[in-house]
Amino acid sequence: MKRCCDSSPQRHPRGFILVSALFIVITWTGSTLGAASYEGPYPYRAAATVGMVADIVKAVAGKSGEVSQIIGSGLDPHVYTPTRGDVAVLFKSHIIFYAGLLLEGQMADVLVKVAKRQPVYAVTELLQNDYLIHDAASNHSDPHVWMDVKGWMKAVEVVAKALAEFDPAHAALYRQNAESYLERLNELDDYARRSIASIPEGQRILITAHDAFTYMGRAYDIEVVGIQGISTESEAGLKDINRIVDMLVSKQISAVFVESSVSEKNVKALIEGAASRGHQVQIGGELFSDAMGRPGTYEGTYIGMIDHNITTITRALGGDAPEGGMQGKLSPAH
Numbered sequence: 001m002k003r004c005c006d007s008s009p010q011r012h013p014r015g016f017i018l019v020s021a022l023f024i025v026i027t028w029t030g031s032t033l034g035a036a037s038y039e040g041p042y043p044y045r046a047a048a049t050v051g052m053v054a055d056i057v058k059a060v061a062g063k064s065g066e067v068s069q070i071i072g073s074g075l076d077p078h079v080y081t082p083t084r085g086d087v088a089v090l091f092k093s094h095i096i097f098y099a100g101l102l103l104e105g106q107m108a109d110v111l112v113k114v115a116k117r118q119p120v121y122a123v124t125e126l127l128q129n130d131y132l133i134h135d136a137a138s139n140h141s142d143p144h145v146w147m148d149v150k151g152w153m154k155a156v157e158v159v160a161k162a163l164a165e166f167d168p169a170h171a172a173l174y175r176q177n178a179e180s181y182l183e184r185l186n187e188l189d190d191y192a193r194r195s196i197a198s199i200p201e202g203q204r205i206l207i208t209a210h211d212a213f214t215y216m217g218r219a220y221d222i223e224v225v226g227i228q229g230i231s232t233e234s235e236a237g238l239k240d241i242n243r244i245v246d247m248l249v250s251k252q253i254s255a256v257f258v259e260s261s262v263s264e265k266n267v268k269a270l271i272e273g274a275a276s277r278g279h280q281v282q283i284g285g286e287l288f289s290d291a292m293g294r295p296g297t298y299e300g301t302y303i304g305m306i307d308h309n310i311t312t313i314t315r316a317l318g319g320d321a322p323e324g325g326m327q328g329k330l331s332p333a334h
Contacts, residue, residue, distance in 0.1 A: 038094060038167045047093035049104045050077050051292035052146045053123055053155070055302040057097055059181040060159045064170050068093065071104070073300060076261045077290050081106045090114045095166050097159060100124040101132070101143035103290075121162045123155035133214050144289070147216035149189035149306060156182055188303055189219075191326040192310045196220040199319035205253055206313055207244060207270070209262040212289035222313075227266040241266065245273035248281055255284030255316040261291040284316030298329040 038044055043066040048054035054069040061067065070086050071077050077099075082090075087110055090096060096114060098104055100122030104111075111120055124145055131151065132141040146152040160178035164171035196204070197220075204222045206213055211226030225247065227240055247253065248270065256271065258264045267283065274281045287309050293299025299308045307325040314321035324330050 037169070040094065044094045044167070045092060047090050047096045049098040049107060050290070051300070052152070052302050052305070053097050053099055055292070056123065056156050056159045056181070057163075060156065060163055060174050060177045062173065062177050064167065064173070065095075065163070070107075071291070073291050073294050074261055075291055077104050079106065080104070082110050086110075091117070093118060095162070096120045097123055097162070099143060099145075101141050101145070103143035119162070119166060121158060123158045126154045126158055127151065133218070135211070142211070142214055144212045145215055146302065147213050147306075147309075148219035149185050149192060150219060151215060152302075153182055153185050156185070184303060188306055188326065192216075192220050192306065195310050195314040195319060195321045196222050197319075198321070199314055199317045202251070203253070203317045205247075205251065206317075207248070207253065207256040208287060208289070209257075209259045209264070209267055210289070212259070213287075216309075220310075227270070228262075241269050241273060244270055245277070248274045249277050249279045252279070253281065255282050257284050257287050257313070257316070259287050259289040260293070261289060285312035287312060297331060299331060304329065 042064055043061075044064065045068065046057050046061060046065040047068045047070060048057050049070050051069055051071075051073060054067050057065065058067045068089050070082065070089065071080050090110060091114060096111070096118055098107070098111060098120070101124050102108075114120060124143070127145065129141075132145075134140075135142050145155070156178050160174050163174045167174075199222070205225065206217065206222050207225045207227075209226070210228035211224070213224045213226070216222070217224035225244060227244060248256070256267055258267050271281050271283070288299065288305045292302065292305040293308065298304035304325075307327070308330055311321045311323075311325040311330060313319075315323070322328065
């Protein structure tokens with residue numbers, strides 16, 4: 001089970017080598033790490049790279065585990081380089097989870113080293129190739145799976161099984177916690193489907209800073225256009241800006257969206273370009289793409305993150321969604 005499901009990117013040869021090494025290390029050490037059950041004090045120490053992964057681990061582990069999140073709110077995991085403190089947290093953790101699919105490309109070498117000593121899991125490992133969206137520009141799979149709630153539910157299965165193997169004494173609790181969390185995710189998926197469907201079909205076009213919403217587009221039937229590619233390491237050129245400005249003007253799109261972990265400069269360039277051609281476009285809101293909201297807030301949970309995104313998109317594009325979101329918990333500022 002402990003394996004990496006990242007595909008081979010031609011534009012990131014160093015990342016490919018490191019991720020391939022991670023696959024080998026985890027596969028080779030899997031029988032040793034998987035055989036030993038946790039016998040230490042509780043709560044054990046678990047680490048997760050990004051907030052979306054950490055949220056699953058917290059929900060499934062409950063009070064049995066104490067979860068440390070490496071990449072904080074508002075930070076871009078595509079370009080994040082772990083600090084010395086991050087590395088120390090990883091080595092002190094008893095079990096580690098990461099998203100995979102090269103989302104945390106700069107952390108691959110650290111994960112290779114840690115995997116020689118502790119169990120390390122990619123939460124996307126159950127996703128099959130026919131589900132994953134292949135990005136031709138980078139020649140690897142789009143990592144933003146959490147934007148499709150049904151797809152992200154597979155990650156919950158990975159965490160539940162991993163924790164049950166790691167700490168079999170509490171396996172029944174982990175299964176129960178996972179089932180409870182999955183029920184809430186089913187409700188979220190239903191809300192997303194209903195809300196996006198309420199947007200007038202001609203206005204069902206989502207334009208954002210980078211290509212983080214393609215799984216959402218496929219799952220909930222909304223056209224998605226990102227100025228940058230699936231990684232924020234890619235650069236948007238003048239040709240990309242002009243192409244999207246043409247779309248804004250020709251289709252009379254009234255709103256575009258910024259992202260909490262990505263610079264607004266390209267989105268503002270779209271607005272200025274459309275204005276120069278006599279078409280007014282507004283910022284429909286700030287979306288959470290590669291990072292969740294502030295810790296301690298509803299938007300700082302996975303459910304709150306997706307609720308915020310769906311509600312913001314729906315209302316800005318003329319659909320029907322309550323201002324407070326699915327559960328009435330969204331912050332008034334959002």
